[in-house]
Amino acid sequence: MQDAVVFLAEKDKILQFIVANFGHPVIQKREEGFAALCHIILEQQVSIASAKACYAKLQNYYGEIHPEKIYKATDEELRGFGVSRQKSIYLKHLAEKVLNNEIVFESFASKSQQEIREELLQLKGVGNWTVEVYLMFCLQAPDIIPLGDIAIRNTIKELYDIHTLEEMEQLADNWKPHRTLASYILWHYYLKRRNKI
Template sequence: MGTVITKCFDYGQDEIDALTSVDSALGEAMMRLGRIERVIIPDLFAALVHAIVGQLISAKAAVTIWERMQIQFGDITPSNLAMQSPDDIQKCGMTMKKAVCIHQIAESAAKGVFCLDELYDLSDSEVIKKVMTLNGVGKWTAEMLLINAMERPDVVSWGDIAIRRGMKKLYGHDTLTKEQFEQYRQRYSPHGSIASIYLWEISFE
């Protein structure tokens, strides 16, 4: 079985203090919850596949499929997955559409047509734009790559249902408009990703 290398998102007391100073409700929640270790996947290809697997399904289902893929294929690398057929990938429990996308991206990365390492030199918005040129990758998936692989510090995803649910719970809203979301996102800046880590936790409480 392959084991995808993981680490925890790197942040410290400075970020927590900064967020607490601009948002007392978030500050109280952070104090109550303590430090949250957000496990991320530094390898861009594995993280991208992981994000595609997680599109529109529960976190629990995503974990199951991800574990099956590692048992089935070993290391989650472009060359390894390019050798599989979309049928083989689909058998891990995902839709055929996702399996085809993952296979195409693996082939593209293995042949050097799409160079993931080039993303490190780009700004957040440029990364999103470039990654969205890949079949099956939308803005949410690109934003998850920014947080869960690249550790970019200031990402809050409107497309993430759990983040929006966390905001609603934290501030006592029944609904959340894009305008309200943007106000909170700007308030958290430049530490939006750390706010996201806590909003995820709040949404599942």
């Protein structure tokens, strides 16, 4: 990671400033598979703490979060753990696809990022942000910038005074092939500035 940090620091003085003043970001590594994607779906458009609490309730009740258990769960059960009606639909749809072998997480190791992206985007409730977070956290893809993420966008606006998606994409091009690490640095700054970590 150090080589990538040096690369980004040389390329971008703002990223250099963040690392110098706030330290290195924590690189998240999550298990691959069904439970991990469920967790990411729960994180859509809510706080990290809220999603974590909801996921913990599911874990406490079900033990391993297995597709069969989620598919058979009633909406009332899931709602009792804090899962919204909409996200219950998404989780059950994902569970059904896995049980039918239409989504096989074990096959991702032999697929390109684009193939994985296209496969996951067929799922209800799964958009670019969800796919990108899965690629970053679970598959450790090195060159992802999730510009659908509010914290990433707001941090870029704040530090670079850049406001359009096109300009943000151009900025992120400077960070290739380490856009994932740049994203972690931006998240790190966002959380540190708000005393979240």
